[in-house]
Amino acid sequence: MARQVAHEIKNPLTPMKLSLQFLQRAIHDGRADLSELIGRVSQTLITQIDVLTDIATSFSNFTNLPAMRPERLDVAAVLRRCVGLHQGNGQVRLQLPPEAEETGYTVYADESLLVRTFNNLLINALQAVPEGRRPEVEASIELVGTSKVRIAIEDNGAGIPEEVQEKIFVPNFTTKEKGSGIGLAVARRGIESAGGSIWFETREGTGTTFYIELPLAG
Numbered sequence: 001m002a003r004q005v006a007h008e009i010k011n012p013l014t015p016m017k018l019s020l021q022f023l024q025r026a027i028h029d030g031r032a033d034l035s036e037l038i039g040r041v042s043q044t045l046i047t048q049i050d051v052l053t054d055i056a057t058s059f060s061n062f063t064n065l066p067a068m069r070p071e072r073l074d075v076a077a078v079l080r081r082c083v084g085l086h087q088g089n090g091q092v093r094l095q096l097p098p099e100a101e102e103t104g105y106t107v108y109a110d111e112s113l114l115v116r117t118f119n120n121l122l123i124n125a126l127q128a129v130p131e132g133r134r135p136e137v138e139a140s141i142e143l144v145g146t147s148k149v150r151i152a153i154e155d156n157g158a159g160i161p162e163e164v165q166e167k168i169f170v171p172n173f174t175t176k177e178k179g180s181g182i183g184l185a186v187a188r189r190g191i192e193s194a195g196g197s198i199w200f201e202t203r204e205g206t207g208t209t210f211y212i213e214l215p216l217a218g
Helices: 002-029 032-059 075-084 098-102 113-128 162-166 183-193
Strands: 071-074 092-095 106-109 137-144 149-154 195-205 207-215
Touching: 002 032, 002 113, 032 075, 071 075, 071 113, 075 092, 075 106, 075 137, 075 149, 092 098, 098 106, 106 162, 106 207, 113 137, 113 149, 113 183, 113 207, 183 195
Parallel strands: 092 137
Antiparallel strands: 071 106, 137 149, 149 207, 195 207
């Protein structure tokens, strides 16, 4: 339980730090849109703090990371905020179709779970890129038919070796030296509890794309 909580707490901290460093540079450079930047960064940090509060509360109650609280929300806006946390490194792009920008895509899901899942996938994507290769990560969202929305997070990393692909969503399995292997297992549980699915496609040496499909709220 302690390893699980430690992993879930560390995930938001890196993008939070990057976001604050981005804001520090903007202040130092005297950016004209400083007020807008402060508002945007503040909102994303508040969201991450809420996530950390949920995790701390669950740990104090000795439960299985936090109880789901589904609600109607715009999944495109959630994805935009998570990508915004990584804007300081300039290596993550966001592709949204016009309707996502204008009206959004409403799903019925737990916002905290989605934020943790998107953060986890974005961080994993950046860390998957081998040394010496410039990271290029793209997050996108699109409608699938009339009843579902699909989120994709694509990297240009080393890919996932065939011998470990079946274990990616297994709790406590990790390919990282310091990982706990719990993040993707928690993500899968949460996405499936919202009626959705999560999977990946990978090519060794070329990169990996993780996909999440969620039903649109009626």
